[in-house]
Amino acid sequence: MNKLYLWGLIITAAMLGATYLSVGMSKGGLNGDIVNMLAVAGAVALVIITVFVVIKYVRQMQTDQATGELAEESWDNIGEYKNSVPFGWAIMFLGTMIWGMWYFTVGYPVNAFSQIGQYNEEVAEKNAKFEKEYANIQGDRLVEMGESVFLAECKVCHGIAADGIDGKAANLNQRIEEKSVKYVIEHGSNNKLLGTEMPMPDRNGLFNAATGTLITDAEIDAVAKYVANGLKDANSEGAKVFANTCASCHGPDGKGMEYVAPNIAEFTPALVVNVLTHGKKGAIGKMPAFDRLNAKQKEAAAAYIISLSKGE
Amino acid sequence: MFHWLEKHPFLFAVGVFITIAFAGLIEIVPNFAEASRPVIGTKPYSTLELAGRNVYIKNSCNACHSQLIRPFKAETDRYGHYSLSGEYAFDRPFLWGSKRTGPDLMRVGNYRTTDWHENHMKNPAAVVPGSIMPGYPWMFTNKADIDTAYAEQLTVAQFFAVPYNKPVPMKDGSTAVVKMGKSVAEAHALALEEAKKVAADMKDQDVKDAVARGEIPEIVALIAYLNSLK
Amino acid sequence: MENRPLEYDYTVAKMFMLTTVLLGIVGMLIGVTLAFELAFPSINTILGSGLAEYTNFSRLRPLHTDAVIFGFTLSGIFATWYYVGQRVLKVSMAESGFLMFIGKLHFWLYIVGVAAVVVSLFAGVTTSKEYAEFEWPIDIAIVVVWVLFGISIFGLIGIRREKSLYISVWYYIATFLGIAMLYLFNNMEVPTMLATSPAGETGIGNWWHSVSMYAGTNDALVQWWYGHNAVAFGFTVPIVAMIYYFLPKESGQAVYSYKLSLLSFWGLMFVYLWAGGHHLLYSTVPDWMQTMGSIFSVILILPSWGSAINMLLTMKGEWQQVAASPLIKFMVLGSTFYMFSTLEGPIQAIKSVNAIAHFTDWIVGHVHDGVLGWVGFMIMAALYHMAPRVFKREIYSKSLMAAQFWIQTLGVVLYFTSMWIAGITQGMMWRAHDEFGNLAYSFIDTVTVLHPYYAIRGVGGLLYLVGFLMFAYNIYKTWTSDREVDAERLNASPMGA
């Protein structure tokens, strides 16, 4: 075999090897996706075709002789042969022209392709597939799924460790931070955390039943600490304030009451789903709503967040 | 024939021109009437948003960011509904981009917020570890060009009948009116009013102070624009 | 035929050779900077954070593309025109005071245009349209420059001695007409200073600012009709003009086939313009228009390959020349890269492939195997061939040229292979769903994986830049050396060791 063809084969093998490696190294590989396969096949074909066609002409440089009848003209001493066009080239040019005209006037209209139609099919197919799977996703698997949602959608704001990246978003490893509790008491809150329009009053609406007056700055500090601490320290000043000011709505244990106030002791699926559905605006900033997540994805995200704060 | 043409340069040139010109006609003309009609819910840009859009263009954000969501599930999952032609009716120029070094921004207003943008534009890697987007801290001090944005509004209203100060239909059946000032001074006042709302959600004290003084830093206009992308 | 060369006047060619080299260095230096900014973002503030507004990736990127396209490539086109035009039309610029004047005016106005572009892009004055970033005042300057170029072409043709136009001239004429048509239509814009407010104020805001005549999808359509064909009439047609002259000339071989030249030329003219839709696949332009773009892209392989094959066949039986001359190597490898990118483009224009390729670095890879391997190689080869004839001196160093060839070839290969892998990897990651039906990767995951490829690309680009500096040095030394050649060689440029 000629050395050139050997080189061609070496390049081809290198190409195939590199492709194999880079596809193999990527998570999921080709993923059974026809688009992925076509792209990779196209890249491989491109190298192989170009290399071997060029080798063919290089061979002619090595072995052939220039021949043919010269045209009369010469421009700045450049001559020109009257050779006919290479046969293969001519056939392919003609062939692609005919194919193009056929495709545009017959093939394409008959096929009635529409990109939106294609999209609808793709979505229907994938949704059907995953809906079937969703039925069985529970418990640890649901947390795992939630982690996958979190890593794709939420970590940009909450950080990979869900710590809120230095206060740029909520730290999800704990139910709530002191600063946020304080802010809510001072300014009220209306984030549809119950799924409905049910605001929490601001400090001007918060009576301390024990003192019979509006909650004071000192009491706010105390109760905020208590709530942020996970309502653990039952003997603290904060606990007393809580019992007398907040428990009426949030319940004695802070676990909330349906239609009255949300759970502020721990994350619940309903709470997280409501945040994802309506967004949330607070002391830290604004959390956008996530319409594009489906119900199962929201449920999973909640399961993951709950698992995080449990892990504390 | 061709040999003859090669001896008659003028006719040769005419031949070349005809050969290359008519493909353009067939490609471009049929779409013109159809595509420029806005879909329901598409509003013209306010003065501040337009100033922000010009900040976006000035800094060539389109070098890294597309604004075109293609109809693939992976894309609509990531960015939201695929793009519709009529949504671009007020986009002069279009900003589809041709390279996604960063994510698509066509609907970024749906899933990012003022305070996040503020942190991110100042130093992207501080919010998104590993980000290769440059920071744009000077936008916090440079002043947005409201005059030019206003001139642009006037131009599109006068030359292309963009509906300012007129009701435009919204998706929920209501109508919305995007106001355009009657004078430069009024345009500034309108922009400032909007800027105050954006600044209220921001943390940077210098920016808040500037807006309180009646100035509009570029970042405020840019965020107004980014928030309008939905 | 008697071979007594006319005394051609290369004054204008020389001026444009200078800008080809200088703007090439500038453009590629910025390119290398961009490449490393993506690999190591701290380079964005390389001149300090105070200047970051002017040195960050997004401000510099249009400067790169415009410096290499409207600086390096266009200068190369002008330089070769003012050289090749005279020779194949057999008429000297010295014979017409008028054309000489136009030529010089063309150059100096071009310099003014370049200066205006540099200032405006650094200042962030841009319309955002790729390869058409300039605001209306610069557009006007560009139109004037272009008209002068046209007068030069047709003026020289008007006083020619050689009745029949050589193939290269066909391509130069097409370059002129194509860009003229495209540029005008894509730059229709209304200056905003024309507006009057209801209160009667006029001249509001920046005087240079404008808005596009077209909106949204229409604007995109016109832009990519332009953008695609700017590639056609900037990176393909005039470069083919060059190879049709310089390869036969340097090798002393006759062009393989007139018929192939003819069919390739008219085929290219006819097919190219229809393919612009491949930049808008899966966008909001109508399906049929996208399909048309795909179909014509596939057809386009043949007229593109026609010219390349014609050139490769011109070298039939001349392997010893290819082996011996780095100058010819540049051109033979150039046609190979031309074939490569004109097969790659059509593959990327297939809808399903474009679903991955679009928006990724695979496109950037495609761009650069074309511009580095084809446009860059051809322009450098052309200047190498011209130098001894223009400066009447031996090329300074053949071994330097050979070293440059291998360094740059390695650079191109590193550039496009890394961008291939980067692009396909990223495209596949964007599309991937995991077992739960969620997106498998957040966007930033698809950015951080690219780091090694961005670094490799940077190294590839740096090698190419180093090669270009070797080229600049070689040309400079040729110009200033004392190794004069008195009789011009018909072919095989004289080179020192």
Ligand code: HEM
């Ligand atoms: C048969 C010939 C060719 C075809 C069919 C073709 C096709 C394509 C396609 C499909 C794209 C990608 C569009 C996208 O998805 O963003 C593209 C981009 C590009 N090609 Fe080609 N290509 C060809 C030859 C060339 C050559 C020879 C060059 C340069 C020497 C070139 C330069 C470019 C450039 C600069 C872009 C980037 C445009 C942008 O900014 O997005 N192409 N081409």
Ligand code: HEM
């Ligand atoms: C030293 C060599 C070069 C290097 C390192 C280089 C690097 C780059 C980089 C990093 C980009 C931006 C890609 C992105 O946005 O991700 C780019 C874009 C581009 N470069 Fe270069 N470049 C080089 C030489 C050239 C030359 C010689 C030309 C033309 C003659 C050229 C034409 C372009 C074009 C047309 C684009 C835009 C591509 C697109 O939008 O798809 N480059 N280059």
Ligand SMILES: [Ca+2]
């Ligand atoms: Ca591009």
Ligand SMILES: [Ca+2]
């Ligand atoms: Ca313009």
Ligand SMILES: [Cu+2]
């Ligand atoms: Cu194209």
